[in-house]
Amino acid sequence: DAxxxxxxxxxxTEMGQEVTMRCQPILGHNTVFWYRxxxxxxxxxxxxxxxxxxxxxxxxxxxxxxxxxxxxTLATLKIQPSEPRDSAVYFCAxxxxxxxxxxxxxxxGQGTRLTVV
Amino acid sequence: xxxxxxxxxxxxxxEKEDVTLDCVYETRDTTYYLFWYKQPPSGELVFLIxxxxxxxxxxxxxxxxxxxxxxxSSFNFTITASQVVDSAVYFCAxxxxxxxxxxxxxxxxxxxVLA
Numbered sequence: 001d002a003x004x005x006x007x008x009x010x011x012x013t014e015m016g017q018e019v020t021m022r023c024q025p026i027l028g029h030n031t032v033f034w035y036r037x038x039x040x041x042x043x044x045x046x047x048x049x050x051x052x053x054x055x056x057x058x059x060x061x062x063x064x065x066x067x068x069x070x071x072x073t074l075a076t077l078k079i080q081p082s083e084p085r086d087s088a089v090y091f092c093a094x095x096x097x098x099x100x101x102x103x104x105x106x107x108x109g110q111g112t113r114l115t116v117v
Numbered sequence: 118x119x120x121x122x123x124x125x126x127x128x129x130x131x132e133k134e135d136v137t138l139d140c141v142y143e144t145r146d147t148t149y150y151l152f153w154y155k156q157p158p159s160g161e162l163v164f165l166i167x168x169x170x171x172x173x174x175x176x177x178x179x180x181x182x183x184x185x186x187x188x189x190s191s192f193n194f195t196i197t198a199s200q201v202v203d204s205a206v207y208f209c210a211x212x213x214x215x216x217x218x219x220x221x222x223x224x225x226x227x228x229x230v231l232a
Binding site: 045056089095106109 | 160161162163169223224225
């Protein structure tokens with residue numbers, strides 16, 4: 001049963017520390033999304049990759065957040081330095097983009113619950 | 118600009134009641150996709166349905182049904198004979214068919230099904 005895998009599931013860190021969240025997309029998927037979920041803002045898109053290239057990171061605070069795909073099986077979201085307002089659930093999702101002959105909806109991982117104290 | 122509105126913040130029903138979750142969207146695109154996702158208490162987002170804008174046929178899957186009306190820009194979701202396991206937050210989402218592939222989510226509707 002193919003699924004998106006995110007690690008860690010939970011992370012508690014002190015303000016100012018670096019946080020790295022990892023995502024393994026479903027094998028064969030060529031799009032990866034990072035979303036952040038908070039009570040106040042709901043689900044916000046932070047970054048979107050297609051074929052490992054970042055296509056949209058307009059929702060990501062550039063001064064402290066960075067997203068990369070070192071290879072097709074790994075996506076990372078890094079926060080440095082972390083702040084209490086970054087506390088949220090971070091979701092990774094993957095899918096197949098239209099135009100690939102068979103496109104799919106986005107499948108979400110279980111999320112990383114980040115708490116910055 | 119694209120926008121999805123789920124005006125119902127929270128709904129409570131008694132088990133076996135039918136319940137409809139509303140979704141209204143805004144887009145200037147002539148073709149687009151609409152989605153529903155379920156987020157149970159465990160936290161993951163589970164895909165339920167995708168609908169293409171040129172396909173206005175209603176869909177039924179077991180106790181779930183979806184009513185897509187392009188004329189009113191609505192894509193409502195009905196659960197028939199609700200069960201406690203249906204308790205979750207349900208999100209409606211909109212996505213372009215080309216170009217920027219991102220999903221625009223509504224704020225979600227929390228459904229509580231009481232035994």
